[in-house]
Amino acid sequence: MMKKLIMGLGVLAVSFTAFSAMAAEQVVLQLKWVTQAQFAGYYVAQENGYYKDAGLDVTINPGGPDIAPPQIIVGGAADVIIDWMPSALAAREKACLWSILPSPSSAPA
Numbered sequence: 001m002m003k004k005l006i007m008g009l010g011v012l013a014v015s016f017t018a019f020s021a022m023a024a025e026q027v028v029l030q031l032k033w034v035t036q037a038q039f040a041g042y043y044v045a046q047e048n049g050y051y052k053d054a055g056l057d058v059t060i061n062p063g064g065p066d067i068a069p070p071q072i073i074v075g076g077a078a079d080v081i082i083d084w085m086p087s088a089l090a091a092r093e094k095a096c097l098w099s100i101l102p103s104p105s106s107a108p109a
Contacts, residue, residue: 024057030078031063039082 031039042060045051051058061078063069069081070091083091 024052024055026057027051027059027080028078029058029060030067030069030072030081031061032067032069032082032084033063035062042082 029042031042033039035043039060042058046058046060063082069078069083070087072078073081
């Protein structure tokens with residue numbers, strides 16, 4: 001009986017180890033503009049391991065004058081984009097099927 005209990009605990013321990021070793025879900029975040037203060041929260045979360053704690057392996061891609069986040073997400077090169085509301089609404093009107101979430105800094109001044 002004791003031998004079965006020890007074997008059962010061993011199998012359980014191996015199962016937990018295998019589960020915790022599973023790869024994190026890869027996510028690509030496309031910023032609207034080059035890295036600057038308005039995007040600091042995303043980088044702080046990455047640096048402090050918050051994404052990892054949530055089971056995510058996040059890659060943050062900076063934007064720029066030649067980057068159109070709606071085209072990036074529709075093309076499949078990103079999973080999440082940061083965009084300005086007018087641009088996001090215009091892209092949504094053109095049948096780009098994705099959700100719009102308010103920016104964490106969208107509180108009225």
